[in-house]
Amino acid sequence: MELHAARLDEARRVAIFGGTHGNEMSGVMLVNLWVQNNTEVQRKGVEVQPFITNPKAVEKCTRYVDTDLNRAFTPENLSTLGGGDLPYEVRRAQEINRMFGPKGSPEAYDVIFDLHNTTSNMGCTLLLESSKDHFNLCLVLLNEHPLLKYSTSRSVAKHPVGLEVGPQPQGVLRSNIFESMRDILKHALDFIELFNAGMEFPPCTVEVFRLSERIDYPRDDNGNIIAMVHPNLQDCDWEPLNPGDPMFQTFDGKTIHYQGSGTVYPTFINEAAYYEKQQAFATTRRESLVASAIRKA
Amino acid sequence: MELHAARLDEARRVAIFGGTHGNEMSGVMLVNLWVQNNTEVQRKGVEVQPFITNPKAVEKCTRYVDTDLNRAFTPENLSTLGGGDLPYEVRRAQEINRMFGPKGSPEAYDVIFDLHNTTSNMGCTLLLESSKDHFNLCLVLLNEHPLLKYSTSRSVAKHPVGLEVGPQPQGVLRSNIFESMRDILKHALDFIELFNAGMEFPPCTVEVFRLSERIDYPRDDNGNIIAMVHPNLQDCDWEPLNPGDPMFQTFDGKTIHYQGSGTVYPTFINEAAYYEKQQAFATTRRESLVASAIRKA
Numbered sequence: 001m002e003l004h005a006a007r008l009d010e011a012r013r014v015a016i017f018g019g020t021h022g023n024e025m026s027g028v029m030l031v032n033l034w035v036q037n038n039t040e041v042q043r044k045g046v047e048v049q050p051f052i053t054n055p056k057a058v059e060k061c062t063r064y065v066d067t068d069l070n071r072a073f074t075p076e077n078l079s080t081l082g083g084g085d086l087p088y089e090v091r092r093a094q095e096i097n098r099m100f101g102p103k104g105s106p107e108a109y110d111v112i113f114d115l116h117n118t119t120s121n122m123g124c125t126l127l128l129e130s131s132k133d134h135f136n137l138c139l140v141l142l143n144e145h146p147l148l149k150y151s152t153s154r155s156v157a158k159h160p161v162g163l164e165v166g167p168q169p170q171g172v173l174r175s176n177i178f179e180s181m182r183d184i185l186k187h188a189l190d191f192i193e194l195f196n197a198g199m200e201f202p203p204c205t206v207e208v209f210r211l212s213e214r215i216d217y218p219r220d221d222n223g224n225i226i227a228m229v230h231p232n233l234q235d236c237d238w239e240p241l242n243p244g245d246p247m248f249q250t251f252d253g254k255t256i257h258y259q260g261s262g263t264v265y266p267t268f269i270n271e272a273a274y275y276e277k278q279q280a281f282a283t284t285r286r287e288s289l290v291a292s293a294i295r296k297a
Numbered sequence: 298m299e300l301h302a303a304r305l306d307e308a309r310r311v312a313i314f315g316g317t318h319g320n321e322m323s324g325v326m327l328v329n330l331w332v333q334n335n336t337e338v339q340r341k342g343v344e345v346q347p348f349i350t351n352p353k354a355v356e357k358c359t360r361y362v363d364t365d366l367n368r369a370f371t372p373e374n375l376s377t378l379g380g381g382d383l384p385y386e387v388r389r390a391q392e393i394n395r396m397f398g399p400k401g402s403p404e405a406y407d408v409i410f411d412l413h414n415t416t417s418n419m420g421c422t423l424l425l426e427s428s429k430d431h432f433n434l435c436l437v438l439l440n441e442h443p444l445l446k447y448s449t450s451r452s453v454a455k456h457p458v459g460l461e462v463g464p465q466p467q468g469v470l471r472s473n474i475f476e477s478m479r480d481i482l483k484h485a486l487d488f489i490e491l492f493n494a495g496m497e498f499p500p501c502t503v504e505v506f507r508l509s510e511r512i513d514y515p516r517d518d519n520g521n522i523i524a525m526v527h528p529n530l531q532d533c534d535w536e537p538l539n540p541g542d543p544m545f546q547t548f549d550g551k552t553i554h555y556q557g558s559g560t561v562y563p564t565f566i567n568e569a570a571y572y573e574k575q576q577a578f579a580t581t582r583r584e585s586l587v588a589s590a591i592r593k594a
Contacts, residue, residue, distance in 0.1 A: 169469075
C-alpha cells in the first residue's frame with residue numbers, strides 16, 4: 001500500500017451517456033431530463049454534459065439500429081473511411097469519438113458515466129475496465145480480460161464508468177431502478193466535485209468481481225437453444241455457483257449441472273440482449289483490489 | 298341458471314399460436330418445441346396444430362415488423378387487396394385467416410390458444426373476448442368492450458383464448474413462466490379431450506375482470522412522458538386501486554393520485570409494449586359470470 005496519496009489530474013469534463021442501448025429506459029429518461037434542465041447534475045468546477053449516444057435506437061426503442069454501438073469503438077471502426085455507407089452506429093461512434101475523445105488522447109473527456117439497464121437481477125453495478133484506475137475505486141464488475149474485449153462507448157474517456165442497474169425489462173421504466181441510478185449519479189458527481197476541490201480520499205480495499213468466462217445456453221446441432229437458465233440460478237446474480245450446482249433445465253426436464261473446477265459468481269444471468277451474443281451468463285471470480293489514497297495533482 | 302347443460306359442438310380442430318409477438322419468448326419456444334415433436338399436445342379426437350404466427354418478428358426477436366399482428370385482423374385488412382405492397386403483418390393476417398378461419402365462418406377452427414407474455418406482474422391470465430362463450434369459462438380478463446376493439450390473431454377461431462403470463466421481460470425466457478404456460482395448455486387440451494368424449498361439465502360462477510378504461514402516462518405538451526408508474530402501484534396488477542391512491546410519480550418527485558369514482562383493478566401495469574399505445578395500465582371492474590353446464594351436442 002502506498003503511504004502517499006496518488007496525485008491525479010482533476011476531472012474538469014464529465015459526460016453522462018444515456019441511450020447507448022435505446023431500449024434501456026432509465027438512462028434514456030434521466031439523460032433526456034438533464035438535457036432539458038441540467039440543474040441536478042451541475043457541480044462546481046465541473047463541466048457536465050448529459051448526452052444521448054444512440055438517438056435513432058432510442059426513437060425506435062430498440063437496442064441498436066445496425067450494430068451494437070457499445071461494441072463499436074474499435075480502432076478499426078474509429079479510423080475507417082466510408083461516410084454514409086457505414087453502419088449507423090459506426091458513424092455515430094466516430095462522431096462520439098470526435099466529441100468526447102479521441103480515445104487515448106490528452107483531449108479526451110476525463111470521466112464518462114454510461115447508463116445501462118439489464119434484465120438480470122444484478123442490482124447496482126459499476127463496470128470498470130481497468131484494475132489500475134484508482135480514480136474509480138461500489139458492486140464492481142471488472143471487465144479487464146486478456147481476450148474478452150468490449151470496445152464500449154465510454155472507453156473514449158480517460159476514466160470510463162459503466163453503470164448497470166437491474167432488473168428492468170427492455171422498454172420499461174421502473175421507478176425503483178430509475179431512482180437508484182439517479183442516486184448513484186448524484187454521489188458520483190459529488191465525489192468529483194470534492195476531489196476537484198482538493199479533498200484527499202483515503203486508501204481502501206474493494207471487493208470486485210473479475211470477469212472470467214462466458215457460458216452459452218445448451219444448443220442442438222442447428223444452434224437452437226434446448227435449455228433454460230435453471231430456476232435455482234435465475235435471479236441469483238453474484239451468488240456463489242459451485243461445481244455440481246444446477247445451471248440449466250432442458251425443455252424435456254433434465255437438469256444440467258455446473259462442471260467447473262471451483263466456485264464462481266455468475267452475473268448477467270439471462271440478460272435479454274445476450275441471447276444473440278450466445279451468452280446465458282458470465283462467470284466472475286471475487287478478488288480484492290487495493291486503491292491507494294488519491295488527491296488532485 | 299340453466300337446468301340443462303348447454304349443448305355445444307365438439308372441438309375437433311385446435312390451434313396453438315406462438316410468436317404473435319416475436320419477442321414474447323415462452324410462447325415462441327413452446328410452439329417451436331411442439332412443431333418439432335407434437336406428442337405432448339396430442340389428444341384423442343382432436344387435431345392440434347402448433348403454429349408460429351409471425352416468423353419474421355420471431356427471427357428478429359421484435360414485437361412486429363411493420364405493424365402489430367395482434368391488432369391486424371380487422372375486416373378491412375382481411376378483405377383488402379394489394380399483395381406484396383401491403384405491410385407484412387397484414388399479408389400474414391390474410392394467410393392466417395385463410396388457414397384457420399375464415400373469421401366468423403363455419404369453417405373456422407374451433408379453438409385457438411394464443412400464447413403471450415407480459416412484462417407486467419399479471420400471473421397467469423386468460424383473455425376472453427365474449428362473456429357469452431360458455432366454452433371458455435380460469436384469472437380472466439374480459440376484453441369485451443363497446444369501444445375498445447383489438448382484432449386479435451386468435452379472433453379467427455370460434456372460441457378464441459388468449460393466454461397472458463408474466464412477468465417476463467421481452468426477449469427473455471424464464472423457466473417459471475415457461476412451465477406455467479405449458480401447464481395451463483396441458484389442462485386446456487385435457488379439458489377439450491374430455492369434452493369431446495362426452496363428459497358433462499357442471500355450471501360454475503367465475504370471477505372475471507372486465508376491461509374498463511386505458512390510463513396513459515402523464516405527458517408534457519410535446520407528448521413526452523413526465524411520470525412513472527408509482528412504486529405503490531408497480532407490480533400490483535389485479536389489486537384494488539381506490540380513489541386517492543398513488544398512481545404515478547413525476548420525475549420531480551410529485552405523486553399523482555387516482556381520481557376515479559370507485560375501486561378499480563389495474564392490469565397490464567407498465568407493460569413494455571404499451572408505451573407506444575399510450576397506455577400505462579388498464580383498469581378493470583370485477584364481476585361474476587355464470588357459466589351454464591356444458592356438454593357436447
